[in-house]
Amino acid sequence: MNFTERTRIGILYKNEPSREIIVRRVPALSTAAPHVASLTKSLTLEQYYRFREDELPQQWIAETLAELADVPYEPETAGAESEPTTSINYESADVPAASAAYHAPAEAGQWDVYEIEFHGPSHGNPFTDVTLSAEFRSGDKVVRTPGFYDGGGVFRIRFMPEVHGGWTFRTSSNARSLDGIEGEFRVVAPAEGNHGPVRVKDTFHFAYADGTPYIPVGTTCYAWTHQGDELEERTLETLKASPFNKMRMCVFPKSYLYNENDPIRYPFEGSLADGPDYSRFNPAFFRHLENRIADLGRLGIEADLILFHPYDRWGFSEMPPSADDRYLRYITARLAAYRNVWWSLANEYDLMWSKSEEDWERFASVVTENDPSGHLISNHNCFAFYDFSKPWVTHCSIQRVDVYKTSEATNEWREKWKKPIVIDECAYEGDIDHGWGNITGEEMTRRFWEGAIRGGYVGHGETYLNPEEVLWWSKGGKLTGTSPDRIAFLRRIVEESPGGMLEPLPSEWDLPCAGIKDEYYLFYFGFNQPRFRNFHRKPGIRYRVEVIDTWNMTVDTLPDLYEGSFRIDLPGRQFIAVRLTKMA
Numbered sequence: 001m002n003f004t005e006r007t008r009i010g011i012l013y014k015n016e017p018s019r020e021i022i023v024r025r026v027p028a029l030s031t032a033a034p035h036v037a038s039l040t041k042s043l044t045l046e047q048y049y050r051f052r053e054d055e056l057p058q059q060w061i062a063e064t065l066a067e068l069a070d071v072p073y074e075p076e077t078a079g080a081e082s083e084p085t086t087s088i089n090y091e092s093a094d095v096p097a098a099s100a101a102y103h104a105p106a107e108a109g110q111w112d113v114y115e116i117e118f119h120g121p122s123h124g125n126p127f128t129d130v131t132l133s134a135e136f137r138s139g140d141k142v143v144r145t146p147g148f149y150d151g152g153g154v155f156r157i158r159f160m161p162e163v164h165g166g167w168t169f170r171t172s173s174n175a176r177s178l179d180g181i182e183g184e185f186r187v188v189a190p191a192e193g194n195h196g197p198v199r200v201k202d203t204f205h206f207a208y209a210d211g212t213p214y215i216p217v218g219t220t221c222y223a224w225t226h227q228g229d230e231l232e233e234r235t236l237e238t239l240k241a242s243p244f245n246k247m248r249m250c251v252f253p254k255s256y257l258y259n260e261n262d263p264i265r266y267p268f269e270g271s272l273a274d275g276p277d278y279s280r281f282n283p284a285f286f287r288h289l290e291n292r293i294a295d296l297g298r299l300g301i302e303a304d305l306i307l308f309h310p311y312d313r314w315g316f317s318e319m320p321p322s323a324d325d326r327y328l329r330y331i332t333a334r335l336a337a338y339r340n341v342w343w344s345l346a347n348e349y350d351l352m353w354s355k356s357e358e359d360w361e362r363f364a365s366v367v368t369e370n371d372p373s374g375h376l377i378s379n380h381n382c383f384a385f386y387d388f389s390k391p392w393v394t395h396c397s398i399q400r401v402d403v404y405k406t407s408e409a410t411n412e413w414r415e416k417w418k419k420p421i422v423i424d425e426c427a428y429e430g431d432i433d434h435g436w437g438n439i440t441g442e443e444m445t446r447r448f449w450e451g452a453i454r455g456g457y458v459g460h461g462e463t464y465l466n467p468e469e470v471l472w473w474s475k476g477g478k479l480t481g482t483s484p485d486r487i488a489f490l491r492r493i494v495e496e497s498p499g500g501m502l503e504p505l506p507s508e509w510d511l512p513c514a515g516i517k518d519e520y521y522l523f524y525f526g527f528n529q530p531r532f533r534n535f536h537r538k539p540g541i542r543y544r545v546e547v548i549d550t551w552n553m554t555v556d557t558l559p560d561l562y563e564g565s566f567r568i569d570l571p572g573r574q575f576i577a578v579r580l581t582k583m584a
Contacts, residue, residue: 001073005061009048010041010353014318018071025064034313035256042310042351086131091121091176100155100177104169107186111196111209113337114159114185116169120178122153128279128326132157132173138165138187143372147171148333151283158337160373161187162196162209197339198302198376200394204420204455205501209339213500216422217491218246218304218459222347223254224476225292226263235476236295242479243488244460246302248424250347251289251331255313257432258463259474264288267316267327276315278323286334297340304342304397304424306380307331307363310351318354325366332370341375343367344397348382364392380424388417399425403435407451407458411504414455421456423447428473429481430463437463437473441482442551446526446575448483448490449550453514453524455504460487489553493577497522521580524550531572539564541582548577555579 003012012022013029023029026048028040040048049061057063100120108114116134120126132147134157147157155178161167164187173179190196196209198216206214219242224235239247253263265285268276293303307328310317319327335341345363346352360379367377378397379386388396396419400406406426413421428437429444439447444460451458462472462481470477494502502514502522510528515521518541523533537543542561545568548554558568561583570576 003065003068003071003073005046005049005065006044008042008044008353012068013041014354015071015073015075017074018068021064021067021071025060025067035311038310038312038317039351042353086129086174088174090124090129090174093176095176097176098171098178098180098182100175100181102181102183104183105185107188108161109194110164110187110190111160111162111194111339112190114161114187115337116157116159116183118147118155118157118171118178118181119153120155121175125279126153126155127281127330130155130173130175130178132171132175132178134159134169134171136161136167136169138163138167145337145372146329146333146370147173148330149281149283150287156334158334160197160337160339162373163187164189193300194339197373198342200376200420202501203418204414204503206395206420213495214245215491215494215500216246216302216457216459217243217487218248218302218422218424218457219244220248220424220428220459220461220473221476222248222250222256222306222309222474223259223263224249224474225289226253226265227261227475228264231470231475231477232292234478236299238476238478239296239301240299242484243491244484245300246304246342246459247296248304248306248344248347248459250306250309252309252312252316253314254309254311254474256311256474257434258469258471259311266314272314278319278326281327281330286331290335290338293335293338293341297338302340302342303338304344305335306344306347307367308345308349308352308355309347310353317352321359321362324359324363328363328366329370332367336371336373336375339373343371343375343377345377345379347380348399349379349386350384351382360386361390364390368392378422388419393419395420395422398423400427407447407449407454407456410451410454410456414504421451422459423451423456424459425461426451426458428461428463429483430461430471430473431465432463432471437461441486442575444481444483445486445490445550448487449524449575449577450512450526452490452494452502453504453512453522455502455514460484486551486553490550493522493548493579515580519582521578523578523580525570525574525576525578527574529572529574529576530570532567532569533578534565534567535562535578535580536565537563537580543580544583546579546581547571548579549573549575550577551575 012018100118102118104116126149136143145159168184171181195212198214201207267285269280270276296303376394380397426447427439430437448458505513507513513523542563545558547556
């Protein structure tokens with residue numbers, strides 16, 4: 001392998017013969033905080049030089065490549081384990097088939113978690129030695145669902161039934177005692193408030209499986225499940241009183257600014273001193289995670305689950321491919337039956353230097369092939385958008401790539417990818433020293449409105465400093481910003497729109513508009529502050545006119561009805577909207 005200016009620093013760092021050279025040329029690899037070192041590894045030599053051009057000599061790239069010219073590339077094989085081969089004879093022939101004790105409920109609600117618990121063998125390493133699945137049947141419908149080992153000789157298979165009526169199941173396993181177990185159960189109507197999983201609707205929007213419109217009003221709380229019960233319960237109480245119905249959250253713990261504490265639990269067996277054992281999961285870690293996902297579900301909140309991220313000091317972002325795939329199969333088997341799960345392959349996938357495009361496509365295949373419920377799935381960027389045209393991508397999970405222009409590009413992205421646009425990171429309301437975390441509540445609210453009026457969905461986050469360094473965007477706790485109440489107001493406005501969604505309409509150059517032609521219009525003035533506006537509609541259609549102050553959260557209904565060309569006086573303040581509704 002010839003090293004060039006386009007070689008990632010992480011490749012050079014992991015390559016033993018070039019490590020000493022690149023650590024000397026890029027001191028941050030050994031001296032910087034873990035999140036900075038992680039970011040540095042994701043850069044090519046050329047990108048690193050551009051970032052540091054003011055402090056590096058002009059010949060830095062050439063000098064670095066000259067030192068690397070005769071250095072061999074030795075792909076690291078230590079720890080690059082292969083997937084263990086499972087034996088067809090995990091249990092001896094004298095173990096009776098289908099003899100394991102098990103519990104299978106006789107009834108389940110539609111879209112609930114139907115769980116079969118088995119008490120089976122535990123010798124060897126059941127995480128890797130035992131295969132288990134079940135085939136569920138109802139009429140012509142057949143669903144194959146993988147199972148998983150939950151420690152202590154307990155295996156589980158979880159299934160989310162999507163149709164009413166009678167169902168049967170039959171297990172398959174290389175463990176004789178778990179193979180060929182049969183049973184039946186009945187699926188009844190869902191409980192009140194259970195609308196099923198969220199699906200894409202009408203190309204650009206969402207609805208629950210029963211057809212109820214779903215308007216994603218998301219927030220970000222990356223590491224909230226790693227903070228201990230007291231803070232996690234406080235987070236849930238805050239969410240209960242908030243407008244948010246989607247939560248972006250990481251599976252793995254995070255090492256980053258204002259998040260330097262160690263997690264309560266780790267996902268794998270092993271130790272900090274000796275490293276994790278990627279072949280043995282820690283069931284307590286995953287039980288805690290799924291319990292918190294269930295807590296969110298009871299609040300009507302979707303768990304947008306981030307499967308990988310680069311901000312790591314424990315090695316989870318640099319696992320070998322076999323460990324990556326095993327982890328994805330395991331977590332999908334555990335969680336796919338929860339109706340409120342979304343899959344996000346990564347937060348800032350393009351900062352994960354050790355993963356290639358081929359890796360991401362493989363990850364998508366592993367997840368979708370092991371998820372019989374077909375949950376929503378995407379991949380979130382830092383600098384470069386993922387190719388959202390890939391058929392497995394259900395929606396576009398976007399971080400702004402322009403410091404100032406964010407939601408304003410929603411129309412362009414809709415046209416490019418023909419999928420729902422979810423701007424999960426438009427920046428955060430707060431006051432930290434980074435530009436991504438110090439916009440005002442007014443600007444956060446404006447970005448929500450600009451996205452909504454263009455037919456997209458914008459996400460929230462909050463990064464206000466406090467003495468405890470418990471920032472919502474990372475650890476949860478309490479919300480102190482001014483935007484959540486205004487976001488709740490916007491959610492109400494969208495819910496009141498025909499069909500519970502906003503579709504962009506052809507707009508004048510200075511005034512975006514959404515709605516239904518000749519029936520319903522919602523105009524948004526954003527940071528402009530006109531004293532009046534002339535509107536021109538078709539004669540013969542009368543409209544009720546409402547002036548909406550999106551910041552003060554007021555709706556003023558004008559006393560008259562209007563048609564044709566008419567002038568509407570406005571308060572001369574920013575963040576005003578006007579709603580026209582056709583009257584019979």
